[in-house]
Amino acid sequence: MIFRQLFDSVSGTYSYILASRSGGEAVIIDPVLEKVDRYCQLLRELDLRLVKAIDTHLHADHVTGLGALRDRTHCVTIMGEQTKADVVAMRVGEGDRIAIEGLSLDVIYTPGHTDDSYSFLMADRVFTGDTLLIRGTGRTDFQNGDARQQYDSIFNKLLRLPDDTLVYPAHDYKGDTVSTIGEERRYNPRLQVQSVDDYVALMAKLKLPNPKMMDVAVPANMRVGLHQEELTRQGLALSAREAIECLGRPDVLLVDLREASERAKHGTLSGALHAPYPGIADNLKPGGMLREVAAATGRRIVFFCAYGERSAMAVQTAQDAGLANTAHIEGGLDAWKKAGGPVVAG
Ligand SMILES: N[C@@H](CCC(=O)N[C@@H](CS)C(=O)NCC(=O)O)C(=O)O
Ligand SMILES: [Fe+2]
The missing domain is CATH 3.60.15.10 (Ribonuclease Z/Hydroxyacylglutathione hydrolase-like)
Incomplete structure (x- = not known):
C-alpha cells in the first residue's frame, strides 16, 4: 500500500x-x-x-x-x-x-x-x-x-x-x-x-x-461545487423537469454514472444504462461501449449522477472525445427526485 x-x-x-x-x-x-x-x-x-x-x-x-x-x-x-x-x-x-x-x-x-x-x-x-x-x-x-x-x-x-x-x-x-x-x-x-x-x-x-x-x-x-451553468448556457444540460419529460423517449439514451452502491441505496431511472464514471473516458473513445451504442442507435446520450458533478464532467469528456451531442441532467438524481420524477430499484 x-x-x-x-x-x-x-x-x-x-x-x-x-x-x-x-x-x-x-x-x-x-x-x-x-x-x-x-x-x-x-x-x-x-x-x-x-x-x-x-x-x-x-x-x-x-x-x-x-x-x-x-x-x-x-x-x-x-x-x-x-x-x-x-x-x-x-x-x-x-x-x-x-x-x-x-x-x-x-x-x-x-x-x-x-x-x-x-x-x-x-x-x-x-x-x-x-x-x-x-x-x-x-x-x-x-x-x-x-x-x-x-x-x-x-x-x-x-x-x-x-x-x-x-x-x-x-x-x-x-x-x-x-x-x-x-x-x-x-x-x-x-x-x-x-x-x-x-x-x-x-x-x-x-x-x-x-x-x-x-x-x-x-x-x-460551502461553494466547492462545479459550476454547471456553463453547460446549461451551451444547451448541454436538461433541467430535472425537462429530463422527466424525456423519460421513455426513443431518441434519448439515459446513462447512470453512479456506483452500484449508490444505485442500490437511492434507485435509478427507468431504462438507464449503467456506466460508472471512472470508466467514462474509455467508454467514449472510438470503439468504446457508449460511443458504439450511441452511434448504432442514433440516440442522444443524457448522463446523470447524484448531483450533476460527474455528469457535467462526462459531457466535457464527451466533447473532448469529439462527441458533441451529449447532455446531462442538471442537479442529478437529487434534482430529479425533488421535481417529482419517478425512480426504479437500482
Ligand atoms: N489556532 C487555530 C485553531 C484552529 C481550531 O480551532 N481548530 C479546531 C479544528 S477546526 C479545533 O477543534 N481545535 C481543537 C483545539 O484547538 O483544541 C487556527 O486559528 O486555525
Ligand atoms: Fe475542523
Whole structure:
C-alpha cells in the first residue's frame, strides 16, 4: 500500500494520500487548497491517478482543496450527507463504503465537532477528522457542534475499534503524527471523564478563540461545487423537469454514472444504462461501449449522477472525445427526485 501523511503548517492540517499500488488509483483525505500543486506533483511522482477526494467535514480553519483537485484531475469529490457544501459529487452516510482500486474505506458518522463530521476506517487505521485528535478532541462550539454527540461518536464508535487501530487525525498543533485507539483511551486527557455530562462540562469550559481563517474558510468551503451553468448556457444540460419529460423517449439514451452502491441505496431511472464514471473516458473513445451504442442507435446520450458533478464532467469528456451531442441532467438524481420524477430499484 502507498500511504502519505502530508502537513500544512499554516493551518496544522494533515492530509492523506492512499493507494493500493504504484500506477493505480488514489484517494486523498482533507486536502488543503494551498497545497494542491504539491499533491499533484506527488501524485505524478508516485505514478498515481487521483479518483476520489474526501473532506471529513466542512472545515472552518482552511480552504479545502476539493474543488481545485476536481478541476485539475476530474476526481469525484466526497463529503457526508449532512454537509452544507453546495455540490459534492457523492454524499456518504454511516455504513457506506468508499472504494477505489484495491482498497476501501468504511464510513463512520461521528458528529460532534460539526454535524457533518465523519471518520473513515481502512483496515488497521482510522482517519478521525477533528472528532478524535491526538491527546485532544475537536472543539464543539461552532458549526452545529455538540459535545454530547461527540462523546457518543468517540466512546460508542471510535473507542470500540481494536486498541491497536492507528489514529490519523485531521489536525495536530503539537507535532504528533499518529496515535492508537488504546493509547487515546488511556492517555487522552479529554477522555478521562466519568460521564457524558462531565465531557459536556469540560468542552464548555474551553473558550477557544475562533480559527483565524474562519470567516474566509467557511463560506469558501460551502461553494466547492462545479459550476454547471456553463453547460446549461451551451444547451448541454436538461433541467430535472425537462429530463422527466424525456423519460421513455426513443431518441434519448439515459446513462447512470453512479456506483452500484449508490444505485442500490437511492434507485435509478427507468431504462438507464449503467456506466460508472471512472470508466467514462474509455467508454467514449472510438470503439468504446457508449460511443458504439450511441452511434448504432442514433440516440442522444443524457448522463446523470447524484448531483450533476460527474455528469457535467462526462459531457466535457464527451466533447473532448469529439462527441458533441451529449447532455446531462442538471442537479442529478437529487434534482430529479425533488421535481417529482419517478425512480426504479437500482
Ligand atoms: N489556532 C487555530 C485553531 C484552529 C481550531 O480551532 N481548530 C479546531 C479544528 S477546526 C479545533 O477543534 N481545535 C481543537 C483545539 O484547538 O483544541 C487556527 O486559528 O486555525
Ligand atoms: Fe475542523
